[in-house]
Amino acid sequence: MSQHRVPVRRFSVSETARAEAFSDGIFAIAVTILVLGLAAPAHLPGRLAHALVSQWPAYVGYFASFSYVAVIWLNHHQAFVRIRSMDRGLHAANFFVLFTTAALAFPTGVVADALRSDVSDVDARVAVLLYASLASVMCLSWLVLYHYLGRHPELMDPEVEPTYVPHGRLRSLAGALAYAVAGALGSLISPLIALGIFIVLPAFYFVSSEGLPAGRGSAGDTTA
Template sequence: MNKNRLEAFSDGVFAIVITLLVLDIHLPKTEAISDRELLAMIRSITPSILTYVFTFLVVGIFWVAHHRIFNMVREVDSFLLFGNIFYLMTVALIPFPAALLAKHPHLASSIIIYSSLLGAIGIQHLVFVDHIHRHSTLQHSIYSQKLYTQANRIGLVGPCCYATACISSLIHPYASFVFILAPLVFYIGFASKFYRKPI
């Protein structure tokens, strides 16, 4: 099957997810009667704003990873087609744990739910790459053993960090944010340097 329709559908889902994230940002229903009260209301939704910004970037990173993975293939089989549907189902869930984390950033349970979902998405990236590696008939001309190794090493960073965030949240919830932020810094600042060819 031609991969263009799969990528177009996936892009649409990513766009909807990113749009839904902003819906959780809203001021309290009480009306401000002074600038001081308005600023206090804005400060009260700071966790929602920060969670929105962070999660927006995370979804963007997942979109880039999805793009790079499917650039490795020239056509898709049934496994990639239906696997991508389940993948998009987990991506579409992101606004829920993001809203949960924004409202309860100090609770280990909200951190675990949020990190577990992001980790599960990262693991699905690795499953896609492994499937492409084992089926040479699907591989694009740019595919190579070196690219497979690089994709696996880069792809492991996220799930490992998110798993560590889950564990550290049981010790101190705020310490886990270091491990939640680490993949974001890595993928934006350093991951592209591991690819010799743009994909």
Template sequence: MSAAHQEAEPSDPGAGLADTGRLAAFCDAVFAIVITLLVLDLRVPDFHEGGLGAALRSEAPSFLAFVVSFIYVGVLWLNHHALLRLVRGTNLALNWINLAILFGVVSIPFPTAVLAAALTEGDTHDLRVAVVLYAFAAALMSAPWLVFFGYLRRHPALRASHVSQDQVRVQEVRPITGLVLFGLTGLLGWLVHPLFGLIGVILMIIYHGVTSEGVHAGLLRRGPRRRG
């Protein structure tokens, strides 16, 4: 093969990218720490002799907040695991976007503690504030995921070889849904009743869990058959 022919060949699109192994290891460590920190908000209640059962029942709302957030962090980890399968390597910009995602993850213990306190000791107004805080934090958490997908769509060299632009574009539906519906859930909890807002938060967590492997581009697959 001549030197001229070799120079005409395209260079490796993945050249200059960092391997995702170190990024994945760091992220897994962060998720593990956050999901462990959640349990620190659980405590053995004060009780008198014979009153342990009643004291534990009084802490049931704290257990609920812990379970919801434990599942939420687990769902986020599954989503992040699927996210990294879309990329062949990382660069500085993608690392910064990933740090923004992790910032949202590490903030979860705070609204969880606030929600547990409001459920245990607060009145309806306190619970309303706690639910709005949790929903607002979850809505903001969706923003860097949207940026990640958008950046990956605009930079094909970062994408894994089996991932198309359409596959990335359709995933942007998920963080947009999170931004809008978590925001509406917060409004529902504030304007109607906080328990409705809490139910909305739980439903949104279930949605992200069901779609943790991504949204399938069903419309994209059916489109050619309709045109045929």
């Protein structure tokens, strides 16, 4: 009696080249949209210098968000150095990261406009809470990606250091909590506190992009 073998689907796993190219395009568009938020301010004759200084929140917002996207790009590059193939679940996790990255320009503009009006205004507090919320979700998107990689190690290079995924999860969760704290402090105490944390956090993740201090010998992992 002959047995009918179920055909194996060979097209559910793919190489990473197209995903990397698409992701790099999203990152490029994200930083381009950020810089479009910087515009020559309206001013009276002889008041250009004052008008330029008065839109300082736009400069701070651009710096914080550009730094964040830069760190995300670095993290993404480090991840795909280790990833050898993609399946549908990993594509979905990657899209989640790109979704949050592309949306970053919106709260950046909201924060700049609100702080330009009044740094102690209720709207400014809401604006920094909005930014912190999206930044936290972005960190959680990386947590999802690392969790998926941990569940599917066959998608990564066999020689990937064993600390990569655990450290990635830890730093992603720490980032989500840090941005949540920044949003809470900014909305309850002062928006300037949140703004300072928004600037410091990307710098911290850039400096520690080669891994956590305890695992430096086998480092190389990054996270948002």
